[in-house]
Amino acid sequence: MKVQCAHPDAVPVVSGGQTVAGLCPGCDGQLPAAWFTCDHSDTIEVTALDQRYPQYLCLQCDATFAGSEPVIP
Numbered sequence: 001m002k003v004q005c006a007h008p009d010a011v012p013v014v015s016g017g018q019t020v021a022g023l024c025p026g027c028d029g030q031l032p033a034a035w036f037t038c039d040h041s042d043t044i045e046v047t048a049l050d051q052r053y054p055q056y057l058c059l060q061c062d063a064t065f066a067g068s069e070p071v072i073p
Contacts, residue, residue, distance in 0.1 A: 004053050004066050005029060012036055032059035047071060 005027035012033070022031035040062035046064070047055045052058040054067035 006065050006068055007031060007035070007063075008073075010035060031063050032061050035063050037061075038063070040065075 005024055007022075007024040007026065007029060009026055010022045010024045010029075010031055013021040013023060019036060020031045021033055022035045023029070024031060024053065038058060040056075040058045040060070040063075042059045043056040044059065045054055046057045047053075052070045054069070054071050055064060057064050
């Protein structure tokens with residue numbers, strides 16, 4: 001999965017008073033509901049060779065997001 005966004009403007013999707021997911025208007029990405037409560041402190045880097053920005057997978061909320069500094073200038 002190629003993600004080039006850190007999802008800073010993600011908005012919650014609420015149904016029945018509960019956050020059920022998230023949407024990022026910056027990249028049209030869908031995020032798990034846990035994105036909003038997770039501190040993303042347990043991540044692994046999953047960057048592929050052809051990706052300009054580092055990619056991270058959060059092991060707590062299972063979301064993928066990009067770092068802000070390019071690995072390929």
